[in-house]
Amino acid sequence: MPVYKAPLRDMKFLLNEVFDYPGHYEALASGGNATPDIVDAILTECGRFCEEVLSPLYQSGDDEGCKLEDGIVTTPRGYKEAYVQYAMGGWQGLSAPEEFGGQGLPASMGLLKQEMMGTANWSFSMYPGLSLGAMNTIFLHGSATQKHTYLTPLTEGRWGGTMCLTEPQCGTDLGQVKTRAEPQADGSYRLTGTKIFISSGDHDLTENIVHIVLARLPDAPKGTRGISLFIVPKFLPTEEGGVGERNAVTCGSLEKKMGIKASATCVMNFDGATGFLIGPENEGLNCMFTFMNTARIGTAIQGVGPAELSYQWALAYARERRSMRALSGKKEPDQIADALIYHADVRRMLLTQKAIAEGGRAMLYYAARLADHMVEGHTAGDQKKAEKYDDKLGFLTPILKGFLTELGCEAANLGMQVFGGHGYIREHGMEQIVRDTRIATLYEGTTGIQALDLLGRKVLLMTQGGAVRDFTLKIANFARKHLTDKRLRPYAVELLKLSAQWNLLTVRVMLAARKDRDVVSAAANDFLMYSGYVTMAYIWARQAAVAADRVRKGGEESEAFYRAKLATAEFYYERLLPRAQAHATSMLSPTENLMQLDAEDMAFIG
Numbered sequence: 001m002p003v004y005k006a007p008l009r010d011m012k013f014l015l016n017e018v019f020d021y022p023g024h025y026e027a028l029a030s031g032g033n034a035t036p037d038i039v040d041a042i043l044t045e046c047g048r049f050c051e052e053v054l055s056p057l058y059q060s061g062d063d064e065g066c067k068l069e070d071g072i073v074t075t076p077r078g079y080k081e082a083y084v085q086y087a088m089g090g091w092q093g094l095s096a097p098e099e100f101g102g103q104g105l106p107a108s109m110g111l112l113k114q115e116m117m118g119t120a121n122w123s124f125s126m127y128p129g130l131s132l133g134a135m136n137t138i139f140l141h142g143s144a145t146q147k148h149t150y151l152t153p154l155t156e157g158r159w160g161g162t163m164c165l166t167e168p169q170c171g172t173d174l175g176q177v178k179t180r181a182e183p184q185a186d187g188s189y190r191l192t193g194t195k196i197f198i199s200s201g202d203h204d205l206t207e208n209i210v211h212i213v214l215a216r217l218p219d220a221p222k223g224t225r226g227i228s229l230f231i232v233p234k235f236l237p238t239e240e241g242g243v244g245e246r247n248a249v250t251c252g253s254l255e256k257k258m259g260i261k262a263s264a265t266c267v268m269n270f271d272g273a274t275g276f277l278i279g280p281e282n283e284g285l286n287c288m289f290t291f292m293n294t295a296r297i298g299t300a301i302q303g304v305g306p307a308e309l310s311y312q313w314a315l316a317y318a319r320e321r322r323s324m325r326a327l328s329g330k331k332e333p334d335q336i337a338d339a340l341i342y343h344a345d346v347r348r349m350l351l352t353q354k355a356i357a358e359g360g361r362a363m364l365y366y367a368a369r370l371a372d373h374m375v376e377g378h379t380a381g382d383q384k385k386a387e388k389y390d391d392k393l394g395f396l397t398p399i400l401k402g403f404l405t406e407l408g409c410e411a412a413n414l415g416m417q418v419f420g421g422h423g424y425i426r427e428h429g430m431e432q433i434v435r436d437t438r439i440a441t442l443y444e445g446t447t448g449i450q451a452l453d454l455l456g457r458k459v460l461l462m463t464q465g466g467a468v469r470d471f472t473l474k475i476a477n478f479a480r481k482h483l484t485d486k487r488l489r490p491y492a493v494e495l496l497k498l499s500a501q502w503n504l505l506t507v508r509v510m511l512a513a514r515k516d517r518d519v520v521s522a523a524a525n526d527f528l529m530y531s532g533y534v535t536m537a538y539i540w541a542r543q544a545a546v547a548a549d550r551v552r553k554g555g556e557e558s559e560a561f562y563r564a565k566l567a568t569a570e571f572y573y574e575r576l577l578p579r580a581q582a583h584a585t586s587m588l589s590p591t592e593n594l595m596q597l598d599a600e601d602m603a604f605i606g
């Protein structure tokens with residue numbers, strides 16, 4: 001099986017040439033240490049760790065999976081050693097505050113790290129990924145004592161973390177959470193209930209696990225307004241900050257699942273476990289979702305990662321495997337047949353993967369700059385700034401999470417297709433990428449829920465279309481600047497049309513929804529996908545603008561790189577972007593085509 005190669009050239013192109021990260025870091029308070037040299041060194045070292053340590057464990061981890069024996073969960077061979085290297089390398093604290101042992105680098109640096117780790121080995125990356133969720137929650141809502149107790153060991157990677165929301169009866173609708181929290185005389189709580197599907201719920205990588213748990217106080221109001229948030233450590237911390245008494249939280253079983261088999265997905269039983277309230281009573285959901293935008297960008301990586309990985313492997317295969325002759329004439333006359341890469345249909349598949357991987361990565365890096373500003377606002381106590389950037393990011397996150405993970409599944413499937421029947425055979429790794437990727441459209445809010453969040457909440461309810469107006473203004477301004485450039489004019493014209501159409505569609509859906517409430521749910525998925533294709537078009541045009549400039553100036557060592565960028569942008573605009581129009585049509589179609597059948601008439605079986 002091939003191994004992952006970190007796409008450092010593309011990453012640096014986006015960071016240094018398209019999005020001016022050096023300038024961005026210079027302007028950030030937390031960016032002082034993120035000098036170009038340091039960023040370069042971090043990327044190189046992280047790439048090496050991912051290529052040499054994490055990638056080789058990708059398939060063996062899938063073969064072996066996690067085990068639960070005598071109440072103890074073990075990860076596959078090699079995971080613990082890799083985790084020790086990860087923790088010793090200080091990777092967990094890359095973007096964590098220095099006062100808690102972190103390196104204090106901007107949040108976006110953490111995302112770059114997550115991208116490489118997640119692409120090399122998504123299952124592995126989930127353990128530190130969930131810990132980051134716990135760290136963020138405690139950092140933002142914990143008391144001084146809680147921060148003092150938990151943040152340093154989490155930052156150092158000695159302790160791990162989880163997010164315990166889901167219960168058997170509810171994943172999306174958390175208002176149905178039943179886990180109970182009884183107040184105790186000493187100010188702590190006793191938690192009783194069952195959580196399912198908990199990633200990293202138990203494992204052997206860290207000496208302690210800090211669960212962040214949603215639960216209900218005895219007389220809490222019904223629904224989402226009656227949910228509080230608790231810290232429930234696997235081992236209660238000692239006064240000295242060490243690991244003390246075992247708490248009554250255990251892994252009841254491991255879920256048997258389609259993919260990410262090296263990630264322990266646990267049923268967690270809380271049997272009167274000691275917990276500590278974090279944040280105000282009954283405001284647990286708000287606290288839990290504070291950093292959701294950054295978490296969801298994290299999950300959007302699971303769209304880009306598989307597209308990149310399956311593209312790398314499919315490309316290598318398509319260059320070697322031979323089949324028949326290219327229709328335009330022999331390309332390799334000395335060989336028995338031409339390589340797959342000379343067939344236009346194989347090109348279609350490869351370029352779709354490439355356009356998704358590079359377009360998706362660029363969307364992430366665009367958003368990561370906003371995340372840096374948002375985090376800086378929170379850290380500095382500048383609520384206005386934090387909210388401003390949270391709103392901007394809030395509009396983009398459902399697009400990133402929903403659209404990119406859907407496209408990640410498509411790209412992974414195409415990678416398998418390039419391999420033909422061999423793609424279905426385990427040894428090549430392509431079917432594993434397909435299985436591992438599928439979860440991304442389900443957890444951290446399904447695509448359907450992202451779509452509702454985008455259209456229902458962010459666009460219609462909260463801003464009455466304002467979020468689309470603001471973003472399309474940005475796109476239109478960019479387009480106008482490039483209208484007179486021969487090379488970029490076609491993109492600029494298309495972007496101007498799409499900016500107007502996106503606003504028009506928003507207004508039409510808004511008006512239709514006033515008459516028929518099902519319209520929002522019926523249109524949401526198409527609206528999300530449409531928004532995704534247009535956003536990616538904007539981001540591809542930004543890459544093309546830089547590439548065109550470099551080619552025009554000439555003399556660049558890597559002119560081929562820029563020409564490839566231009567060719568991929570052209571492919572995106574001519575072969576993938578037209579899909580947006582199908583979504584536009586479908587989005588406006590009447591709800592009757594969905595709702596006219598009675599629920600009992602949906603099938604006539606037996």
Ligand SMILES: Cc1cc2nc3c(=O)[nH]c(=O)nc-3n(C[C@H](O)[C@H](O)[C@H](O)COP(=O)(O)OP(=O)(O)OC[C@H]3O[C@@H](n4cnc5c(N)ncnc54)[C@H](O)[C@@H]3O)c2cc1C
Pocket residue numbers: 163164165166169170171172173196197198199200257265439442443444445446447448449452521
């Ligand atoms: C491998 C794995 C790891 C996970 N890790 C974690 C974890 O670490 N912590 C954690 O707490 N949870 C975790 N989860 C749970 C995951 O977040 C939920 O499964 C997910 O949020 C969906 O919830 P559900 O399964 O209850 O589906 P449901 O909420 O029952 O949804 C079913 C379907 O109905 C749709 N739907 C639901 N409500 C609406 C609506 N109002 N309008 C339109 N459509 C709707 C959904 O989009 C979906 O298609 C994990 C799950 C898996 C499989």
